[in-house]
Amino acid sequence: MESTALFTANNVWMMICTALVFFMHLGFSFLEIGLTRQKNTINILFKNFFVITSGLLIYCIGGFNLMYPGFEEGAMGILKFAGFGITAPEGGMTVEYASAGYTWWTDFLFQGMFAATAATIVSGAVAERIKLNSFMLFSIIYVGLVYPIIGSWKWGGGFLDQWGFYDFAGSTLVHSVGGWAALIAVYLLGARIGKFGKDGKPNAIPGHNIPLASAGVLILWLGWFGFNGGSVLSADPELTSLTLVTTCLAAAAGGVSSALFSNIMFKNFDLTMFMNGVLGGLVGITAGADQMSPTDAIFIGVIAGVIIVLGISLIDKLKLDDPVGAIAVHLICGIWGTLAVGIFGAMASIDQFIIQLIGVGIVGAFSCISAVITLFIIKKTIGLRVEEEEELKGLDLSEHGMDAYSDFRLNQH
Numbered sequence: 470m471e472s473t474a475l476f477t478a479n480n481v482w483m484m485i486c487t488a489l490v491f492f493m494h495l496g497f498s499f500l501e502i503g504l505t506r507q508k509n510t511i512n513i514l515f516k517n518f519f520v521i522t523s524g525l526l527i528y529c530i531g532g533f534n535l536m537y538p539g540f541e542e543g544a545m546g547i548l549k550f551a552g553f554g555i556t557a558p559e560g561g562m563t564v565e566y567a568s569a570g571y572t573w574w575t576d577f578l579f580q581g582m583f584a585a586t587a588a589t590i591v592s593g594a595v596a597e598r599i600k601l602n603s604f605m606l607f608s609i610i611y612v613g614l615v616y617p618i619i620g621s622w623k624w625g626g627g628f629l630d631q632w633g634f635y636d637f638a639g640s641t642l643v644h645s646v647g648g649w650a651a652l653i654a655v656y657l658l659g660a661r662i663g664k665f666g667k668d669g670k671p672n673a674i675p676g677h678n679i680p681l682a683s684a685g686v687l688i689l690w691l692g693w694f695g696f697n698g699g700s701v702l703s704a705d706p707e708l709t710s711l712t713l714v715t716t717c718l719a720a721a722a723g724g725v726s727s728a729l730f731s732n733i734m735f736k737n738f739d740l741t742m743f744m745n746g747v748l749g750g751l752v753g754i755t756a757g758a759d760q761m762s763p764t765d766a767i768f769i770g771v772i773a774g775v776i777i778v779l780g781i782s783l784i785d786k787l788k789l790d791d792p793v794g795a796i797a798v799h800l801i802c803g804i805w806g807t808l809a810v811g812i813f814g815a816m817a818s819i820d821q822f823i824i825q826l827i828g829v830g831i832v833g834a835f836s837c838i839s840a841v842i843t844l845f846i847i848k849k850t851i852g853l854r855v856e857e858e859e860e861l862k863g864l865d866l867s868e869h870g871m872d873a874y875s876d877f878r879l880n881q882h
Contacts, residue, residue, distance in 0.1 A: 489695025496688030503682025508863025510873035524585030546627030590647030640756030640806035648800025660790035719770035723750020726774025
């Protein structure tokens with residue numbers, strides 16, 4: 470009876486965490502909408518709806534069995550496919566499955582919510598100028614093939630797991646995977662019209678609804694309770710509570726650090742830097758949230774906040790146009806968080822740092838090569854970028870024939 474009650478409690482916690490991760494997609498939508506212009510609102514919402522719906526279906530059709538194929542003992546652990554569709558294995562609904570942490574169905578749904586996040590990260594970086602069909606095709610390939618293959622190397626028991634690489638909830642496996650694709654996509658797409666002047670200096674293109682973006686960040690922070698808390702894979706009281714404490718402290722430290730450092734550099738208190746600092750802290754702690762002390766988490770968050778400011782400035786200097794700061798938040802802070810496992814916390818050592826560095830390099834290389842091939846083929850066939858007239862008019866009208874604010878006009882430039 471006691472084991473059944475614990476199994477039920479664990480499974481309920483995992484289902485709550487699944488719902489919280491699902492809720493994060495609303496946060497991503499709000500953040501992306503708020504930091505871009507109103508004439509692209511419908512387009513952003515459509516992309517985010519497509520990512521979560523198609524992502525879940527693709528993960529059901531083949532992604533889950535590509536990510537968790539069941540590598541045999543002694544196998545190289547690079548690539549294996551367990552077949553199309555999902556069918557619960559014998560004992561998948563019992564306490565024997567996953568150490569009584571959750572049922573097999575809960576396992577699928579929780580992981581499915583993670584899968585769509587990688588493409589959502591790309592959506593923000595390419596906002597306001599990518600063709601909708603091109604983005605949809607890219608997200609299907611990335612969520613259906615690239616993300617599951619990389620995930621199998623660690624979470625599916627593949628070669629990175631065998632080497633000792635550690636990524637608790639996805640600083641690299643989720644955030645950097647999406648971040649690398651965002652970097653490649655931004656480079657191939659080019660900047661939005663008017664982003665850079667003839668002298669090469671960046672021009673501000675302000676978002677149309679900062680309060681909505683702020684709500685998005687707070688929703689994402691709430692969702693991270695499920696993202697990291699659920700990655701404990703049970704309702705273990707000690708480990709779950711520690712994970713949530715380190716997650717929140719890193720977020721808080723990242724926000725404060727970014728706000729203060731941006732003020733030192735630019736002589737103003739930039740709310741968008743504050744918000745991205747919170748997200749940078751969350752991404753940074755994700756790889757080792759269960760291995761860090763509260764003090765370690767604060768240090769990781771503080772450094773992530775500084776990285777955000779420097780990273781966004783670097784992106785501008787490289788003449789790359791990332792409307793929401795996704796590359797700095799998800800790619801650069803994802804790399805930092807993964808390496809931090811070898812610097813702070815229970816696993817800190819030179820050997821672990823080297824393993825983390827190798828893992829980051831391998832995942833980065835595969836993500837970049839996959840993104841370059843996919844996006845290059847799309848660019849040469851159906852095209853990546855909308856026409857200049859369509860971009861100036863706004864993607865809501867040119868791609869959807871709709872207006873998000875039919876009786877309201879503001880910041881339509």
